[in-house]
Amino acid sequence: MPRTQVQTRLNGADIDFLCEPRQSLLEVLRDELGLTGTKEGCNNGNCGACTVIMNGRIANACCVLAVEAEGAEVTTIEGVARGDQLHPLQQTFLEEAALQCGICTPGFILAAKALLDKEPNPDEHRIRYWLAGNLCRCTGYDKIVKAVQKASAEMQEAKV
Amino acid sequence: MPTVWVPSLLRPLCGGATTLQVEGQTLGEVLRAADARCPGFFERVVQDGAVRPELAVAINGQAENYPLHEPVGDSAEVAILPAIGGGGFSNFEPRERRPAGG
């Protein structure tokens, strides 16, 4: 199958890649670009392990064709920390033990980041509602929610 | 003398007894002694020189993949149970390397 060239802005850098039209963004991120932080859990949009932020909105990369990234702005887990400076969410996930096996963690961090970027002070229900598209089988969600709440509080304090 | 808890399905071999006091300093000796009282007991529990893989033996409450030469103390209790899947008592040992004799 002939490959198409796609130009996109990935984690703040302008890049281009070649892909077949049938390849998903998830497949390209992992297999062509070597960015394996975005995970495949189900490949049909039901678990959120492949959550990325695309043009400001969260998306399941398995449900996005790679060619759709043309001209778009995409953030993956590899683009969340700034060098060795962890994002507050990454820090609170560690402090609050909000991960056990960690496979769902990149997806949750992207999803939670998108929420806090939009709504700095969500209540517990809002957090749970927003994150309902990300499945976790290990933690039972309790510590994930608490980590998001803690990050939200810290991010607000930092602004003051 | 060690005590053997007779599994329910083997009690008919033992005239209905639920426990047996038998002589023996190793697991193998204890099982043979039980066999002397309950003919057929040994081969229900042991196959090819080892406890059958679908069973586990607990000595004083510790269930493990004991070899037949495992020492058994004088007041020990020996129980025979189904091997469990999960939190299991058994480890994987290829057939060729299982001990011969008992």
Added chain:
Amino acid sequence: MTTIDRTGYKVIGTRPVRPDGVEKVTGKAQYGADIRLPGLIHGRILRSPHAHARILSIDTSEAETIPGVMGVLTAKELPAADDAIQDLGEGAVNLRELSDNVLALEKVLYRGHAVAAVAATSPHIAEEALKKIRVEYEPLPAVLDVRDAMRDDAPLLKEDRYTKSMGAEKTDRPSNIASHNQFHAGDLEKAFAEADAVVEREFTTKMVHQGYIEPQTSTASWNADGTITIWTSTQGAFVVRAQVAEVLRRPVSSIRVIPMEIGGGFGGKIPIYLDPIAALLSKKSGRPVKITMSRTEVFEATGPTSGTYIKMKMAAKDGVITAAEATMAYEAGAYPGSAVGAGSMTMLAPYNIENFKIDAYDVVVNKPKTSAYRAPGAPAAAFACESVIDELAKKVNADPLEFRLKSSSREGTRMVNGIAFPRIGHEECVEAALNHPHYRAPIEGPNRGRGVASGYWFNGGMQSSVVAAVNPDGTVNLIEGSTDIGGTRASLAMQLAETLGIPYEDIRPSVVDTDSIGHNDVTGGSRTTFASGMAAYESGMDIRRQMAARAAKLWNCTEDEVVYENGTLRCTKDSTKELTFKELAAQQPRTGGPIAGKASLVARGAGGAFATHIVDVEVDVDTGKVTVLRYTAVQDVGTAIHPAYVEGQMQGGVVQGIGWALNEEYYYLEDGRLANSSFLDYRMPTSLDVPNIDTVIVEVPNPGHPYGVRGVGEVPIVPPLAAMANAIAEATGHRFTDLPISPRRIVETLHGLEE
């Protein structure tokens, strides 16, 4: 082995960040599917569309000619395994059956059973090539329900299987009942006749899946010298090695298994499915081959847990439980080996009951071979037992927790298998629950109810090996072989740090491959913090002894005169002689060379764990939706090494249990097709489906472990099924005895709509 006084701990009981944490929150951690190798090609597997059929022929000729295809495989190329049963980390597995499950030779026994495999330069080409493989089947009648499979006229999965009954074959006619076992004591008839109250019920549960988010994956390279390297996400690299060695008839030493990070297991990532296929395709193609399952394949072709049927009858007299009689039939799936044995032994464990009889049947059906799922066998057994106890308590007008307390097991109580409990903590759990603000809070409002339940799990010991090497800067490399599913690098590092009296941050744990450390049994069975922790402790004590010997030499005193305390060595006869761990570490080259402690052991003294849960629910009787209002999980953990990860195990197990109780099930169509093999319709809890899960850590230290550790990972999933059913019974006035208690079932039942 004595338990060290809890209050003196410096590291144990704190909540440090796990050593592998930064990699995991930045996406750098390498899970099985993340492996990238030069020349890597991709494998895909062709699976049976029939639930039961004979394979008449397989024609791979067209697939082999497709450009990009580099190897095709069928079962004919697997060395035939002996019909011999081997132990397998968690449970006994017949090796021929293991091989047959990897690739079916003569018959397919479930829809999704693997029949052929292709390796190609892209996964897309491999998938297209599968479509060109022609398989001729002769479909056979299938049996999908455990009770149907037990009938005399049921279609047989294996024409020459006879029911085994503790070492003997029981029946003279073949059967799908693979085995029968029984526990029996006392006089049931008398106890039932004299009882104040008797309750008898029948219960069913459906097959459910562990639901780990990471699908199975294995990458194999068959090297030019005949060795095989495997990269995989597994709960046990050594168990993978042993299974692959047996299936491929290769020496164990020729296989190196490199465990990658693992995205959840819960017992489902102990059996192998892909590794031998990847290895043989690598041999054929001369390239490393990666095979990753799709989510559909995970549902249809890995190892879910049994659907069950349990008939339960219990009696009470004078406020205590006096008799219990149970018939338990568990689906093993396509090959024998369900967890009915464990279920039969854990079912009555929280209680001291004099008269009991339990008949346990392991039954094959045309579904995937079941594997362990977190406390395998126990949740369904507790569902039955704790539901009946609830009704019994009601009948005798007792508070449900008080009733359980009155009959509780304690040290010395015998389990149904004759084993006497050592020091245990069920009473402490029930008392903590009774006194908890949740239990004392009133529950008000229509369609609301509260339920409680207890549960038990044995916890494993088994084998662990570690090496602890002291670095010149006073840090220690802890080399271990237990794959880290939920924070065990941290819990092991904490135990070693505590033993050496040095900071947690000075321990560098790494999980290594099968060439690099002695044998380690699986990360499962709630054994890792206990057994590998014990090995870490022993390796620390080994280091201390070596350091004391060197200090004695340096100070010209005897080893008896050297004391090791809080990371410092002292000579008792001369108080000026003192060296810290760090100082002596720096002097290794001049005092005899490198210091490394090691321990390889079979851990004995595992402590069983009890839990008691309380849940409040509200049921919407028009939609059938059950809202979990409040959940409190009380559990005896022995000693909480890292309380946050202990809490996490409790919370995770609870939520799996809630999903099992309310929504999860394998929904089979009549032709053996699984209708809901995706996360959309196999409905696991999301963050919106559950509230915060409050945890109460009870610590009754396990005398069998230097730090009092009990396994914690599995018992949390045991009580929730019954706790939810009991709460729903209170809320609706109806006792549901079939899981899942889904919205459809609630609406149909309460509105009289069932067929």
